[in-house]
Amino acid sequence: MTTHRSQFGLVALTLMLAVAPSATAGDITFTKDVAPILNENCVTCHRAGEAVPFTLTSYEEIRPWAKSIRKMVDSRLMPPWHADAAIGKWKNDRRLSEEDINTIVAWIDQGARRGDPNDLPPALTFEEGWKIGEPDAVFSIPEQVLPADLEDEYRYVPIPTGFKEDRWIQSVETRPGNMEVVHHVIIFTASPQALVGGGGDGFGSGLGGGLGGFAPGSSVMKMSEGQGLKIPAGSLLVLQIHYHKEPGTIERDITTVGLKFADYEVKKEFRFGAIGNEGFRIPAGAEYYSVDANFVVQEDIHLEQIVPHMHLRGKDMHVWAKYPDGRTEDILWVPNYDFNWQTFYEFETPLMIPEGTELFAKAHFDNSENNPFNPDPTKDVTFGLPTTDEMMFAFYMYTADNEELSEFDPSIVKNTDSKE
Numbered sequence: 001m002t003t004h005r006s007q008f009g010l011v012a013l014t015l016m017l018a019v020a021p022s023a024t025a026g027d028i029t030f031t032k033d034v035a036p037i038l039n040e041n042c043v044t045c046h047r048a049g050e051a052v053p054f055t056l057t058s059y060e061e062i063r064p065w066a067k068s069i070r071k072m073v074d075s076r077l078m079p080p081w082h083a084d085a086a087i088g089k090w091k092n093d094r095r096l097s098e099e100d101i102n103t104i105v106a107w108i109d110q111g112a113r114r115g116d117p118n119d120l121p122p123a124l125t126f127e128e129g130w131k132i133g134e135p136d137a138v139f140s141i142p143e144q145v146l147p148a149d150l151e152d153e154y155r156y157v158p159i160p161t162g163f164k165e166d167r168w169i170q171s172v173e174t175r176p177g178n179m180e181v182v183h184h185v186i187i188f189t190a191s192p193q194a195l196v197g198g199g200g201d202g203f204g205s206g207l208g209g210g211l212g213g214f215a216p217g218s219s220v221m222k223m224s225e226g227q228g229l230k231i232p233a234g235s236l237l238v239l240q241i242h243y244h245k246e247p248g249t250i251e252r253d254i255t256t257v258g259l260k261f262a263d264y265e266v267k268k269e270f271r272f273g274a275i276g277n278e279g280f281r282i283p284a285g286a287e288y289y290s291v292d293a294n295f296v297v298q299e300d301i302h303l304e305q306i307v308p309h310m311h312l313r314g315k316d317m318h319v320w321a322k323y324p325d326g327r328t329e330d331i332l333w334v335p336n337y338d339f340n341w342q343t344f345y346e347f348e349t350p351l352m353i354p355e356g357t358e359l360f361a362k363a364h365f366d367n368s369e370n371n372p373f374n375p376d377p378t379k380d381v382t383f384g385l386p387t388t389d390e391m392m393f394a395f396y397m398y399t400a401d402n403e404e405l406s407e408f409d410p411s412i413v414k415n416t417d418s419k420e
Contacts, residue, residue, distance in 0.1 A: 028107040029115025030059050036121050037100045038062070041079055057123070059114050070108040073101055080341045084333040089348040131220050132171040135258030137161070139237055146181060146251040152244050154385045158190065159237045159257075168228035170262040172221045174214035177254035181245040183387070184342055185255060187211035188238045189231055210272040211237070214255075215342030224304075227399060228266035231259075244387055268399040270304070275319065275361040276393040282313065282381040287368040291392045294360045300401035302350035307342060308334050309393045312373040313365040313381060319394045324356040331359075332394070339373070339387075350399070361394040 028034070038046075038056050046056035055061050062069070072078040079094040096104075107113075141157040161167075176182035188210055211229055212221025223229065231237075237257060245251055277293040308317040319332040332345060353359070369377040375388045383390060 028103060028110055029113050029119065030062070030107065031115035031117060032119035033103055033115075034107050035059075037096070037103060039121060039124050041094070041096055041100070045079075063112060066108045066112040070105055073104050076101075080338070080343070082334045082336055082338055082341065082343060083345055084335055087330045087333045088345070091346040091348045092344070130173055130175075130258050132173045132222065132258060132260050135173070136261045137259045138256060139259075140254055140256040141239055141241075142254075144241070144243070144253045144255075146243055146245060146253070148248055148250050150243070150245065151247050152387050153242075155241050155243065157239045157241060157255075159239070160192075161231060161235055161237060163231060163233055163235065165233050167231045167233075167259075168262040168266045169211065169231060169259050170223045170228060170264070171260045172212045172229065173258045174212065174219050175256045175258070176214055177256065178251055181243050181251045181253060182214065182255060183242045183244045184215040185213040185242070186240045187213045187257060188240065189235045190238045191232075192234065192236060211257075213239075218342060218344050221344075223262070223270055225264055226267040227270050228262045228268075229270050242385075242387070268403055271398055271400065272395065273398060274393050274395050275359050276391075277361075278383040278392075280383065280390075280392060282365050282367045282390060284378050284380050285368050287366055287370060288315065289365045289367060291363050291365065292361070293392065293394070294358055297353050297355060297357045297359060299355050301353050301398045302401065303331070303347060303353055303396055303398050304350050305344050305346045305397040306332055307344045307395045308332070308337060308361075308363070309342065309391055309395060310337060310339065310363060310365070311387050311390045312339055312375060313367050313371060313390055314339060315364040315366045317361060317363040317394065319359070319361045321353060322358045322360065324354060337363075344397075352401075353398075361392075363392050365390065 042056050073096065079096065081094045139159045141159060144155065174185050239255060241255060275293045275295060277291050280291045282289045306319065314337040316337055317334045320328060320330045322328050367374060367377055367381055381390050
């Protein structure tokens with residue numbers, strides 16, 4: 001099974017070969033018209049050191065990929081954004097405007113000319129290292145060795161924090177040590193007693209709140225002013241790491257987590273929840289199998305973020321609310337789910353959900369031979385951690401309306417004199 005990076009490369013190469021020759025030259029140039037669009041929307045990811053098949057930081061790098069870029073942009077496959085435009089407004093919306101799409105397409109159709117070097121905007125500069133700035137605490141897992149015969153595995157790796165008091169976190173960044181084998185990371189808190197719990201993960205039911213993590217397209221969790229993630233005194237960080245690689249090679253990984261402590265008074269704790277179903281069975285060969293989940297919210301909350309999660313057979317997901325007055329509202333519609341991009345959709349304005357609201361999620365799965373990513377269309381599929389099994393969750397992040405952390409805790413303020 002190919003990794004998500006090699007899948008993208010194959011698609012891009014196929015599209016390069018399939019697109020017709022460009023049109024005659026015109027007035028649109030790279031330096032004047034296209035470079036500013038790429039700098040604003042694409043270069044953050046398409047640069048050296050990121051998990052991309054090619055970089056977009058110069059004309060020489062871009063020109064050989066022009067036809068592939070045209071197809072990807074015109075079809076809205078890039079920048080990657082899978083939520084339907086008609087439902088919801090999102091703070092982190094990556095879509096290009098119609099004007100920008102038309103400019104890029106016309107530039108390539110007109111011959112993808114370089115233009116006057118004097119028109120080129122200043123090159124973007126990126127600080128080396130942490131996207132969140134210098135962390136107040138950094139934790140790394142012991143080196144993980146992935147043997148040659150390993151293809152897919154979830155590992156739970158505990159890290160003691162040594163925190164002697166509660167810590168409130170304003171931002172978290174997760175940095176995989178080996179981008180080729182780390183598919184995603186989820187960070188939990190846990191008490192030391194959780195180490196003696198049962199269960200296949202070695203922690204039983206002792207895992208606590210989530211602290212974000214890493215997935216293709218997302219590595220930073222950042223709180224708004226007045227919000228914080230809580231790490232109780234004495235806690236462990238437990239990293240659930242999903243490794244996926246081609247058999248035959250030995251790989252190694254040291255994933256690292258950086259934390260910045262909140263330097264403001266925290267009024268709201270940032271919490272995690274899920275709308276999910278673990279009791280399904282997808283029949284072999286089923287092309288559009290439906291799985292549903294729902295629950296009733298027990299307090300007034302504001303939704304801050306939402307992220308659909310399925311595996312290789314996931315096709316689409318719809319999330320909606322039925323309010324106590326009988327009114328319904330669509331929250332998120334992802335018509336073309338992509339396992340390779342685990343997007344955290346951040347509400348432009350947090351969505352008020354009153355107590356008694358019923359939240360629904362409906363997902364469809366393609367377990368047929370027509371799904372090119374399906375590991376085995378001849379087998380029924382049930383819930384499980386490995387990529388070859390399936391999941392059905394709409395994870396969400398929220399704050400509770402009735403919570404007001406009024407007593408200021410000195411541990412909320414970061415210590416600028418030392419690092420943990």
